[in-house]
Amino acid sequence: MFIETRIQQQAKLDLSGSVAPFELPLPDMPxxxxxxxxxxxxxxxxxxxxxxxxxxxxxxxxxxxxxxxxxxxxxxxxxxxxxxxxxxxxxxxxxxxxxxxxxxxxxxxxxxxxxxxxxxxxxxxxxxxxxxxxxxxxxxxxxxxxxxxxxxxxxxxxxxxxxxxxxxxxxxxxxxxxxxxxxxxxxxxxxxxxxxxxxxxxxxxxxxxxxxxxxxxxxxxxxxxxxxxxxAERWREDQLQRLADVCVRLEALWRERLGATVEIYKGGYFISFEHPNNDRWATRLEELGVLVRTYASEACILRCGVPKNEADWLRLGKAIKALDV
Structure with missing residues (x-):
């Protein structure tokens, strides 16, 4: 008797780090x-x-x-x-x-x-x-x-x-x-x-x-x-603009959940903000397969990195919409 067991486990989207989503192009190393x-x-x-x-x-x-x-x-x-x-x-x-x-x-x-x-x-x-x-x-x-x-x-x-x-x-x-x-x-x-x-x-x-x-x-x-x-001097100049653009996009994605009054800090490779729900939101996001990072403070700081591709942007957007207020 042959039993085929398939276990499908979707990899988590790790946005807990702080690395730019655009990589420095390197030539082949001699x-x-x-x-x-x-x-x-x-x-x-x-x-x-x-x-x-x-x-x-x-x-x-x-x-x-x-x-x-x-x-x-x-x-x-x-x-x-x-x-x-x-x-x-x-x-x-x-x-x-x-x-x-x-x-x-x-x-x-x-x-x-x-x-x-x-x-x-x-x-x-x-x-x-x-x-x-x-x-x-x-x-x-x-x-x-x-x-x-x-x-x-x-x-x-x-x-x-x-x-x-x-x-x-x-x-x-x-x-x-x-x-x-x-x-x-x-x-x-x-x-x-x-x-x-x-x-x-x-x-x-x-x-x-x-x-x-x-x-x-x-x-x-x-x-x-x-x-x-x-x-890579010219590339660094272009990288600054790319990072500014994606941080604006990430801020807009979270703004729908946070409203207009919460201050959002843009850090090039991430955004962060203080909110009383952050610990709960971080736990819920992990359940949804998205990893972010929190820091202890009076209201708790949540830091969310920038996705690398459109599929990850879509996945993060759906997860944020699923958060309770």
Whole structure:
């Protein structure tokens, strides 16, 4: 007796991440890249200094690798430090600094910008803040960086999502007002598997971090990818417009459910908003096969990424319409 059992399970639509839906087009990688690490590394340092307008740039295998390396380096240099995370923030800052035995305190970003900062050695600040998309200007950053360095501490700026804003990076101001800046390739390039990020900082910091992560951490193909990313100036200009357009479309899709009074933040690769129903909506969307992300706050923040194709747009639209008020 033959029994055929068919189990059909539709894959979930994962919109919980924050990566652009449009990918940086890459040429075929030449085979000689594998055998040319020294040449590629030298080219990288020249192009990175030009791109970031910063003398010292260290490539690392993803933003989390850079966070871990900084946490370990600070433990080596200073021992356990008091670290203030401007909330909301990327959860890996909390996890990895605690893992390195630092004392971590969450603190509202608005209080930090107002100068109301508890005694600490390090302040970690998103620029822009994820997921509220709050943009913090260079003029606000400089005095904070100066204050911390005068006290023997550090300001760390998480600029992983800066590219979609078109704003100037703080990396070019590091020499005058020292701080540490982290950048990432994946979000803006749409290459979710790029696993490549950069730490911009004073030379002593980048040199020590290189000893922490090791000279072989970044592979030849990653050096090559970094160079492609730096050179894609025209593509980046077009990408800014594409992202602006899809965020307007995503806002309109949610506006039908939210009404006219709820403020929606557009973040290039996602939108986010505060609403008392967000926890319930996120659960219901998951039941409908759509994954979004929520952040704890007074009214709860829901972040929804941008779909990649028309079928996904249609699927999200149907799921949003199925939500109760």
């Amino acid at each position: 085979a000689h890249v594998w055998a040319s690490p020294d040449t590629l590394r030298s080219r990288f340092h020249l192009e990175a200094a030009r791109y970031f307008e910063c003398e010292s740039v260290l490539a690392v295998t993803g933003i989390e690798s850079g966070i871990s390396a900084l946490a370990r380096l600070f433990q080596t240099w200073y021992g356990a430090m008091r670290v203030v995370l401007a909330e909301p923030s990327f959860d890996q800052w909390d996890k990895r600094f605690r893992r390195a035995n630092h004392v971590v305190l969450d603190w509202p970003v608005d209080l930090i910008l107002a100068g109301d900062i508890p005694e600490c050695d390090v302040v970690v600040l998103g620029r822009p803040v994820n997921p509220t998309c709050q943009m913090i200007g260079i003029k606000q950053i400089k005095p904070l960086a100066r204050r911390l360095r005068e006290q023997g501490g550090w300001l760390i700026l998480d600029e992983a999502y800066l590219d979609w804003t078109g704003e100037e990076s703080y990396a070019s101001f590091i020499e005058a007002e020292p701080a540490i800046v982290l950048r990432s390739v994946a979000p803006f390039s749409g290459l979710a598997g790029a696993n490549l990020a950069f730490v911009c900082g004073p030379k002593a910091v980048c040199t020590a971090l290189l000893n922490e992560v090791g000279t072989q951490a970044v592979s030849s193909p990653q050096w090559w990818l970094a160079l492609q990313y730096f050179e």
